Amino acid sequence: MFRLISFLVLTFILGISCLEKSTLAKLKKFVNCESKAYKSSHAIYKDYWVLENYVLAEHGDIPCYSNVTYTTHADYTYLDNVVPLLERWRSPLSLAIYAPGTDFEPTIQSILYLLQCHPGHDLVRQLCSIHLYFDVEHLPQVVLPPETALKEPANCNGPPPYENVFKGNMYRARNTLDYPVNMGRNIARRASLTHYVLASDIELYPTPGLVPDYLHFLGRKVIGIPGQQPTSPLVHVLRIFEVMSNVSVPNTKPELQEMLKSGEAVPFHMEICEACHRGPNLEEWINASVVSQELNVFNVGHRSENNNNWEPIFVGTVEDPPYDERLTWEVSGTV
Ligand SMILES: *[C@@H]1O[C@H](CO)[C@@H](O)[C@H](O)[C@H]1NC(C)=O
Ligand SMILES: *[C@@H]1O[C@H](CO)[C@@H](O)[C@H](O)[C@H]1NC(C)=O
Ligand SMILES: *[C@@H]1O[C@H](CO)[C@@H](O)[C@H](O)[C@H]1NC(C)=O
Secondary structure, eight states: OOOEEEEEEOOSSOOOSSOOHHHHHHHHHHOOOOOOOOOOEEEEETTEEEEEEEEOOTTOOOOTTSOEEEEEEEOGGGGGGHHHHHHHHOSOEEEEEEOOGGGHHHHHHHHHHHHHTSTTHHHHHHHEEEEEEEETTSOOSOOOOHHHHTTSOOOOSSOOTTSSOOGGGSHHHHTTOOBOHHHHHHHHHHTOSSSEEEEOOTTEEOOTTHHHHHHHHHHHHOOSSTTSOSSTTOOEEEEEEEEETTSOOOSSHHHHHHHHHHTSEEETTTTTOHHHHOOTTHHHHHHOOOOOSSOOOOOOOOSSGGGTTOOOEEEEETTSOOOOTTOOBOGGGOO
């Protein structure tokens, strides 16, 4: 069996990677947000310790209106996705990792591996903010301050510590702890330096160039009163597809259309939960050819009536309502 790789599609073309000054000036004027100080901190939140920004990205401070952050959650066994994701996203990533008890140590080893050994470590250092969280009842044996822990040399000779992990041996499995998925989603989104976020699952790889295309799109849309949010309470939903793991993820819509025709790509989770991901006008979207180099809205939908099971992935803002923290994933059911 091949693992399916999933990806998100919003834009049609490879984006131009730098933002025009006029767009930035417009966003600065119109987006109502406050930039944050970028630093590490820790606090107890509900029944969890949260180590926010345990790993600080080298990008440093970012004006809140000027970029989009991909916010997501994982345990250390999913960290193989970080570099492929960043190669396409190339913008800030805010990642919350659940690391209870003895899962903490391999989590740190995995992070060190990504920061020091992986061929993509420059991207990780530049773009990746990492937060750790664990139950107050399932503390790791030792939690060093990040300045100390991140100075340790990684073992670059061995395999990545996040690969080929037998999940039944993980602390979480042995203690039958649920995976607090929405806690992670909320931690990652709260820590975002930018107002606009793509809150997603780490296995969903976005279209290259999405962030500059999206910011240009916003720049074209903002009108009205400075300081008023141009888009709230709207969100911009992305389409999701999957390809077999032995073919590469398409970069453009024409490539995707070819792969859908040949059967190498399929709409996301069509067999598992069609209603959760189909969204309105899927066939029309697939069939429509690219008419503009610019990113645009294809159609407007509502999550109601026929679409009330829809679980869209979208670009929203840090002010969107939090995810319901009572929802967890059971031990065996992650992604
Ligand atoms: C977003 O931030 C990253 C990291 O600083 C930077 O490389 C990228 O160019 C920024 N994107 C835009 C559109 O300014
Ligand atoms: C990928 O795997 C499928 C199923 O085994 C096979 O039919 C297909 O030819 C493979 N494609 C490539 C490009 O290797
Ligand atoms: C697909 O697109 C073609 C032209 O682009 C159009 O003629 C056809 O009616 C469309 N089919 C569907 C099912 O939307």
